[in-house]
Amino acid sequence: MAKAKTAITPTRNEDYPEWYQQVIKAADMAENSPVRGCMVIKPWGYTLWENVQRDLDARFKATGHVNAYFPLFIPKSYLEKEAAHVEGFAKECAVVTHSRLVDDGQGGLKPDSPLEEPLIVRPTSETIIGEMYAKWVQSYRDLPILINQWANVVRWEMRTRLFLRTAEFLWQEGHTVHATAEEAMEETRKMLQVYADFAENVMAMPVICGEKTPGERFPGADHTFSIEAMMQDRKALQAGTSHFLGQNFSKASGIKFQSESGEEEFAWTTSWGVSTRLIGGLIMTHADDDGLVLPPKLAPSHVVILPVMHKPETAAQVLEYAQSLQKELQGVTFDGRPLVVELDKRDLRGGEKRWSWVKKGVPLIVEAGPRDMENDAVFVARRDTGEKQGMPRSEFVNTVAAQLNAIQDGLLAKAKAHRDEHTQRIDNFDDFKSYFTPKNAERPEIHGGFAVAHWGGDEEDEDRLAKEMKVTIRNIPLEGQFGYDGEPGTCIYTGKPSPQRVIFAKSY
RNA sequence: CGGGCUGUAGCGCAGUCUGGUAGCGCGCUUCGUUCGGGACGAAGAGGCCGGAGGUUCGAAUCCUCUCAGCCCGACCA
Numbered sequence A: 001m002a003k004a005k006t007a008i009t010p011t012r013n014e015d016y017p018e019w020y021q022q023v024i025k026a027a028d029m030a031e032n033s034p035v036r037g038c039m040v041i042k043p044w045g046y047t048l049w050e051n052v053q054r055d056l057d058a059r060f061k062a063t064g065h066v067n068a069y070f071p072l073f074i075p076k077s078y079l080e081k082e083a084a085h086v087e088g089f090a091k092e093c094a095v096v097t098h099s100r101l102v103d104d105g106q107g108g109l110k111p112d113s114p115l116e117e118p119l120i121v122r123p124t125s126e127t128i129i130g131e132m133y134a135k136w137v138q139s140y141r142d143l144p145i146l147i148n149q150w151a152n153v154v155r156w157e158m159r160t161r162l163f164l165r166t167a168e169f170l171w172q173e174g175h176t177v178h179a180t181a182e183e184a185m186e187e188t189r190k191m192l193q194v195y196a197d198f199a200e201n202v203m204a205m206p207v208i209c210g211e212k213t214p215g216e217r218f219p220g221a222d223h224t225f226s227i228e229a230m231m232q233d234r235k236a237l238q239a240g241t242s243h244f245l246g247q248n249f250s251k252a253s254g255i256k257f258q259s260e261s262g263e264e265e266f267a268w269t270t271s272w273g274v275s276t277r278l279i280g281g282l283i284m285t286h287a288d289d290d291g292l293v294l295p296p297k298l299a300p301s302h303v304v305i306l307p308v309m310h311k312p313e314t315a316a317q318v319l320e321y322a323q324s325l326q327k328e329l330q331g332v333t334f335d336g337r338p339l340v341v342e343l344d345k346r347d348l349r350g351g352e353k354r355w356s357w358v359k360k361g362v363p364l365i366v367e368a369g370p371r372d373m374e375n376d377a378v379f380v381a382r383r384d385t386g387e388k389q390g391m392p393r394s395e396f397v398n399t400v401a402a403q404l405n406a407i408q409d410g411l412l413a414k415a416k417a418h419r420d421e422h423t424q425r426i427d428n429f430d431d432f433k434s435y436f437t438p439k440n441a442e443r444p445e446i447h448g449g450f451a452v453a454h455w456g457g458d459e460e461d462e463d464r465l466a467k468e469m470k471v472t473i474r475n476i477p478l479e480g481q482f483g484y485d486g487e488p489g490t491c492i493y494t495g496k497p498s499p500q501r502v503i504f505a506k507s508y
Numbered sequence B: 001c002g003g004g005c006u007g008u009a010g011c012g013c014a015g016u017c018u019g020g021u022a023g024c025g026c027g028c029u030u031c032g033u034u035c036g037g038g039a040c041g042a043a044g045a046g047g048c049c050g051g052a053g054g055u056u057c058g059a060a061u062c063c064u065c066u067c068a069g070c071c072c073g074a075c076c077a
Helices: A016-026 A043-062 A083-092 A126-136 A181-201 A248-253 A277-286 A312-330 A350-360 A370-375 A393-421 A429-435 A459-469
Strands: A030-032 A039-041 A073-075 A095-103 A109-121 A145-154 A168-178 A208-211 A223-230 A236-244 A256-258 A264-266 A268-275 A303-307 A341-343 A364-368 A377-382 A388-392 A423-425 A450-454 A472-477 A501-505
Touching (some): A016 A030, A016 A277, A039 A043, A043 A145, A043 A181, A073 A126, A126 A248, A168 A181, A181 A208, A181 A223, A181 A236, A223 A393, A223 A472, A236 A277, A268 A277, A312 A364, A312 A370, A364 A393, A370 A377, A370 A388, A377 A393, A393 A423, A429 A450, A459 A472
Parallel strands (some): A303 A364, A423 A450
Antiparallel strands (some): A073 A109, A168 A268, A208 A223, A223 A236, A377 A388, A472 A501
């Protein structure tokens, strides 16, 4: 039998990284910019991000946070204040050193008028926000401060990939200040939970909440927590982080307050963020060999109507039929919003037009032609399962919200099943090694997954393991999380005692 | 910053070794036949062959210099 024709070449199995690039291209989500490592996010990709923003923003507000905006530029001296922070970010900073350009005498321009103190384009905003918070906080009555900002940041990465790692990316960063360590820790965990809920219930992307090992901690944090998801190539993607910063940044920036008992104390801070990387995660969780597959709760359009009007004698009537259907569907509510329904009138051939929406991942594609019109019916295709069926128009309108919910649930269930299927408890290093070793060394096939195993090593052991096998500890699952069992054991790598199992995987 | 490679139409490439009027596929435009699973035919539009300098009657092709990008390594939301 001939191989089924797929919209995306190569397929996931043939060449996963190339497939990923092609999906983005086929869905017209983003492309590389003339500036190395930076991307242009096109409307289809940006609307997805806007939908992520809308939902998350509501969750932040519901947990008591407000938005604000801090500057793009950070004085170099600020970044120097926290030792671990400097070390973590120094190697990937864009630095502004001049404030204007002048004629270089050769038909070009050269920088002129050097700044007294260079400015750093923010790689993250702890230091500048901390500086402001130090002014704003005097009394325990000023606390907590619960602020989030939506912004862009720049990290001059060596190797970049659309959405997953770009030199400039969009994100949100929450920065909070608390009077006590307990309260700050509670905030740190609460926001991790907000991310996890969002990932599962909106993105349909199952995640594991856990703590990062010391080696993988945010530079300057006492504790870093993450949500980790499994992509279809079984690699892990860190999809969001929440940091308990202790008093490190409050000491560096001088965030002090007088407590109820009159003592001067340093405050406790947190920070937490997710980025446009989530879009990359979305693609690698749900997309298939025909392109993007979108969870309805994030889809820029829920339904696309394709009027079949190549026959001139019925074209006007069909269009009218499609328009009235569009209107009717727009009156339906899904996930608290009116349905977004696109009517594609472009003068393209049917197949070509339909495939363009398949590649964009629209959950439901509705064809409405002369035959449907006669029967007061529609022909509906589900993107996730590929199922197609004709049904009475009224039935479709009445069940469309339920169908979208079914797609949303189906995607989560499928992603969970994939993760579960490729997760293994492993108790000795030989098994561990063979689990993470591809059969074909030259062109590694999709292999491995999550290994849930005991760990008792230190930072150096972790480093050595990463160099040896490209496998890292993704996180240490929190109580109640997938992979957690709370039982002590023996480290598979060092043979030392292990307090509990951790999640190992190859990662992005 | 080390090691390898590539710059030719919007995109993907051939042509370079062996110098002689700039090519192919896709895409785009127009017309016709088609059309509810990705069409076909015909006619078109579109290039400082990355840049500068040289050799030559003549350079995409040879020489020198330069710029940019990609891959592999060290680094990473």
